[in-house]
Amino acid sequence: MKFKIAIIGTGKVAWHFSTSLENAGHIITEVYGRDLAKARRLTSQLYDTDAQDHLDFTESAAEIFIVAVADDAISEVADAVLLPENSILVHTSGTVPLEVLGYSSAEHTGVVYPLQSFSLHRTVTWEEVPILLEAEDPDTLSKLKKLVKTLSAQHYVVRSKDRNAVHVAAVFASNFTNHMIRIAEEIMLRQGLDFEMIKPLIIEQISKCLELGPKAAQTGPASREDMETLENHHLFLQYNDQLAEIYRLISQDIIDSQ
Amino acid sequence: MKFKIAIIGTGKVAWHFSTSLENAGHIITEVYGRDLAKARRLTSQLYDTDAQDHLDFTESAAEIFIVAVADDAISEVADAVLLPENSILVHTSGTVPLEVLGYSSAEHTGVVYPLQSFSLHRTVTWEEVPILLEAEDPDTLSKLKKLVKTLSAQHYVVRSKDRNAVHVAAVFASNFTNHMIRIAEEIMLRQGLDFEMIKPLIIEQISKCLELGPKAAQTGPASREDMETLENHHLFLQYNDQLAEIYRLISQDIIDSQ
Structure with missing residues (x-):
C-alpha cells in the first residue's frame, strides 16, 4: 500500500522519514520548513517534492501529514496547519x-514515534527501529501499521501515557548510559590516561547486560557492598561535588535494588 | 617464555587466569583456596595442579604467585603467605x-589487573582484555609483560594512583551504565511494557558513543535543555524519590557539561 505523504519539519527525523519513505515507494508531496532554504535542502534529496514555508496544505494531494518538529512546537503547528x-x-x-x-x-x-536515536550522518536500519503507534480510530491505526511495515520496522501500539514511560526509560537507557561513559572518559583524560583502555569493558558489559539482563549482569563495588572501595572512590571524586554525589547516589541505588 | 605459576584464590579471576594461562603453555603448580573443596573444583579443570588450603608455598616450584582474592583479603593473604x-x-x-x-x-x-568484567560462564577473549601492569622493579615488569603477551592481551603500564582512577572510570562506564539500563527495565516492567522495545536504542547509542565519542553522541531532553520534558519526566518519577533525584542530578550534569 502506497501513500502520499507530506512532511512538516526539516530536522533529523524529517530527513530520515522522508528519504526512507520515498525509498519504500511512497510519494512525498511536500516538505514544510519555517526556513524555506532548509526545506529546499531536503526536497533536493527527493524525487519530486515541493518545498513550502506556509502551513496551508488545502491543495495538497497528501493523505498523511507527518509533523516532525521540536516537541514544544507541535501544538502550535497542529493548531495552525490547514x-x-x-x-x-x-x-x-x-x-x-x-x-x-x-x-x-x-x-x-x-x-x-520511532524509538531510536537518529543522527544526520548515520544510516537508519529501520528493521532495528521499534516504532510506537497510537491513533484515535482503528482505521487510522491500521493505515499507520501498513505505513511502518513498508519500512520493515517493528511496531508496538502504545497509549500516550505508556509512551511517556517508554520515553523516560529511553532517557535512562540511552542518554544516561552515554553520560556515564562521558564521565568515565573525563576521569581518564584528567589523569592523562588513554580512554581506549575502557572500551572493551563497555562492550562486554553491555552485551552481557542485553544477554543476561541488567540485574544478573551487575558487578562492581556497589553490588558487592564493598564499602571501603565505595568510600575510596567517593574521596577520589571530591574534586567535583556533583560527580561525587552522582557516584554516591547511583551506588546507593544499586545497593538498594539487589 | 613459560612460567610456573601458583594461583591464590578460587573466584572468577582465579578460574579464568589459571585455565587461560595453562592453555597458553604455562604450568599451574598449585591453587590455594581457604575452602579446599573449591580449590579442588578448580584444579580438576587443570592438567596437574595441587590444591591446598594453607599459604605455605616454600616447597612450591612456582616463580609467579597470583593473588586473586577479594580486595579486602589481599593484604592479609600477602602478610601470611610463605x-x-x-x-x-x-x-x-x-x-x-x-x-x-x-x-x-x-x-x-x-x-x-585485567580491566574486564568476568563471569564464570562466559569465555574470556583475552585479545580484548586490557591488562594494567605495575611492578616494583624493571625485571619483574618485563616478566609480567611477557606473561600477559602469552595471553595475547594488550597491556598498559599504570601506577597505583592512576589504576585507582581507571577503576573509578570503569565503575561509571560499566557498573553505572548497567544500572541505568536496570532502571529503564524497571520503568518498562512497572508499566507492563516489553523491555525488548528499548534494546535497539541501547545498541545504537553505545555504538554511536564508541564511534563518535560520548560528547558528540549525546542527545535527549537534557542536552537540548528542554526544561518542559525534564520537568514532566521528573514528575513521572515521583513514585520513587531516589530515582527522581538520580534523574535530576544526571540531567543537571549533562546540562553543565555541554
Whole structure:
C-alpha cells in the first residue's frame, strides 16, 4: 500500500522519514520548513517534492501529514496547519500526548514515534527501529501499521501515557548510559590516561547486560557492598561535588535494588 | 617464555587466569583456596595442579604467585603467605595499591589487573582484555609483560594512583551504565511494557558513543535543555524519590557539561 505523504519539519527525523519513505515507494508531496532554504535542502534529496514555508496544505494531494518538529512546537503547528478533507495528522514525539493534535483541522490523528536515536550522518536500519503507534480510530491505526511495515520496522501500539514511560526509560537507557561513559572518559583524560583502555569493558558489559539482563549482569563495588572501595572512590571524586554525589547516589541505588 | 605459576584464590579471576594461562603453555603448580573443596573444583579443570588450603608455598616450584582474592583479603593473604626465594607476588585488583604487598615475604611484587568484567560462564577473549601492569622493579615488569603477551592481551603500564582512577572510570562506564539500563527495565516492567522495545536504542547509542565519542553522541531532553520534558519526566518519577533525584542530578550534569 502506497501513500502520499507530506512532511512538516526539516530536522533529523524529517530527513530520515522522508528519504526512507520515498525509498519504500511512497510519494512525498511536500516538505514544510519555517526556513524555506532548509526545506529546499531536503526536497533536493527527493524525487519530486515541493518545498513550502506556509502551513496551508488545502491543495495538497497528501493523505498523511507527518509533523516532525521540536516537541514544544507541535501544538502550535497542529493548531495552525490547514489540511484537505479526510487527512491523517501524526506527530513523531515520545513525550507529547496524542490529544495535542485534537484541536487541529485533521479528521484523523495519530502518533508514529520511532524509538531510536537518529543522527544526520548515520544510516537508519529501520528493521532495528521499534516504532510506537497510537491513533484515535482503528482505521487510522491500521493505515499507520501498513505505513511502518513498508519500512520493515517493528511496531508496538502504545497509549500516550505508556509512551511517556517508554520515553523516560529511553532517557535512562540511552542518554544516561552515554553520560556515564562521558564521565568515565573525563576521569581518564584528567589523569592523562588513554580512554581506549575502557572500551572493551563497555562492550562486554553491555552485551552481557542485553544477554543476561541488567540485574544478573551487575558487578562492581556497589553490588558487592564493598564499602571501603565505595568510600575510596567517593574521596577520589571530591574534586567535583556533583560527580561525587552522582557516584554516591547511583551506588546507593544499586545497593538498594539487589 | 613459560612460567610456573601458583594461583591464590578460587573466584572468577582465579578460574579464568589459571585455565587461560595453562592453555597458553604455562604450568599451574598449585591453587590455594581457604575452602579446599573449591580449590579442588578448580584444579580438576587443570592438567596437574595441587590444591591446598594453607599459604605455605616454600616447597612450591612456582616463580609467579597470583593473588586473586577479594580486595579486602589481599593484604592479609600477602602478610601470611610463605614464598620460596626469588618469587614474584602479584595481585589482580584495580583498587588495592602495590604497596600492600610490601610487607610480604616476596622478593618482587607487582600488579596484573585485567580491566574486564568476568563471569564464570562466559569465555574470556583475552585479545580484548586490557591488562594494567605495575611492578616494583624493571625485571619483574618485563616478566609480567611477557606473561600477559602469552595471553595475547594488550597491556598498559599504570601506577597505583592512576589504576585507582581507571577503576573509578570503569565503575561509571560499566557498573553505572548497567544500572541505568536496570532502571529503564524497571520503568518498562512497572508499566507492563516489553523491555525488548528499548534494546535497539541501547545498541545504537553505545555504538554511536564508541564511534563518535560520548560528547558528540549525546542527545535527549537534557542536552537540548528542554526544561518542559525534564520537568514532566521528573514528575513521572515521583513514585520513587531516589530515582527522581538520580534523574535530576544526571540531567543537571549533562546540562553543565555541554
